[in-house]
Amino acid sequence: MESKEAKKDIRSFSIEELEALFLQLGEQRFRAKQVYEWIWQKGAQSFDQMTNLSKGLREKLSTSYIINAIQVDKVQRSLDGTIKSRFRLHDQHLIESVLIPVPSDNRYTVCVSSQVGCSLACTFCATGKMKRLRNIDAAEIVDQVVLVNKQALETFDHPLTNIVYMGMGEPLLAYKSVMKSIERITAEDGLNMSPRRITVSTAGIAKMIRKLGDEEVKFNLALSLHAADDTKRNEIMPINEQNNLEALMDSIEYFYKKTKGKISYEYITFQDFNDSIEDARNLVKLCKRFPVHVNIIEYNPIDGAPFLKSTEHRIDDFAKYLKDHDVTVTVRRSRGKDIDAACGQLANKD
Ligand code: SF4
Incomplete structure (x- = not known):
């Protein structure tokens, strides 16, 4: 046979x-x-x-x-409505996607994975502790969207409204799969969703950000910033050693000029590491070259990581400093913490 x-x-x-x-x-x-x-x-x-x-x-x-479709392996539901799904790929690898419902804003977002594991080893991230096994195919990314959309319809009677490439893996190192999946998700003879509702998040690979600019993509870009000076960023994100903040800012400015797309910085606050007013001051400096929205994200401690979450008070002061300096900012309280579905927690745990 x-x-x-x-x-x-x-x-x-x-x-x-x-x-x-x-x-x-x-x-x-x-x-x-x-x-x-x-x-x-x-x-x-x-x-x-x-x-x-x-x-x-x-x-x-x-x-x-x-048709090597992905199969649902396990579904976990958080008390706050977040649903984490673990999928089995045809070669038995496991990946995760998260459905984040915000009914009050009519927003139903899926966070999809682009690689099995990740090679970038950010110190605060559970996925970074797994080695990268392979890129996820375009069709397997589309499957995540199709299956989670079904889940959204069944659970909330509402289709997905947004897609973020922020799950396991670095999307710009799975470039072909990511680009092809977005082409299929947005095509009229595909899922026909607007590219403006899609955000690709990167740990920061300057060359690939420029490439997105050259391709004049229509989707949004998020930079997982997490530290606003090179010394601190090198400490938590080794990728910064070859892609320092100046190189990243140059590439994002280039992306912005070419695409006029929306840009955001994701900034997880770690107690006494990157949550001081001095850190906020450095961050403000990185917000002046192009329009950017800052999302401050509450940290979810993972086993073996050397960080604690910032206090509410520190986060509030940090956000206030940014606002007072004309930076648009949203503070995102973490979702799905009880099921390890929050930012940086995806690691195929049982
Ligand atoms: S934060 Fe993103 S890029 Fe860094 S290790 Fe985790 S999955 Fe990889």
Whole structure:
């Protein structure tokens, strides 16, 4: 019997390649379009679901091709409504996605993963303690969106409104998968969502941020900043050693000029490390070259990390300093802490 792995995933074909394949199989070209819609619009997980194809054609396809759809492995629900899903990939790797509902704002956001593990080893992050095993395919990213959208509809009677690439992994090191997934999520013959509702978050790889600018992408960019001077940033994010703040600011300014996209800084506050007024002063300096929104995020301690969360009082003073210096800022209290679904906590734990 042919092994599952030997079959090619039909989702790796472009529409043109699919049309060529169907002509080769002696089928009409429009059948390719039907299959493409099943895959990318309706999120079909098997050829059997493609009910407008003849049984014979479905069988013919499943002899040589497969749909390596991700499978729900475990779902955890937080008291605050956040839902964390663990998915099993066809090669048995596990990844996580998080649904963050904010009904009062009519906002239902999915946080998707782009790599199995991560190579960047940020000291405060649980994913960074797992080594990077592989990039997640574009189709596997789209699957996360499709399955979590289903969850949002079933649980909250509302579809997803926003997508953030902020789960496991560094999206700009899974560049091809991320770009192709966004193309499929935003395409009219895909999920047809607006790119303005998508945010790609990076730990800061200057060369790739410029590349996004060159490609004039329509989605938003978030920089996981977390420290506003190089010495501190090197300490918690080793990637900063090759991509210092000046290089990052240059690349983001370039991105902004090319795309006019929304830019945000994510800033987790750690007690007595980056939450002083001096730190806030340094942060203000990084907010002057282009319009940027700062999200201050409450830290969720993980096992083995040397940090504590800042007190409410320190966070309030820090945010006030930014506001007083004309920086737009939101303080985000953490969501899903009780199920390890908050920022920096994704690590496939049971
Ligand atoms: S914070 Fe992001 S980039 Fe850093 S280790 Fe975690 S997943 Fe990787």
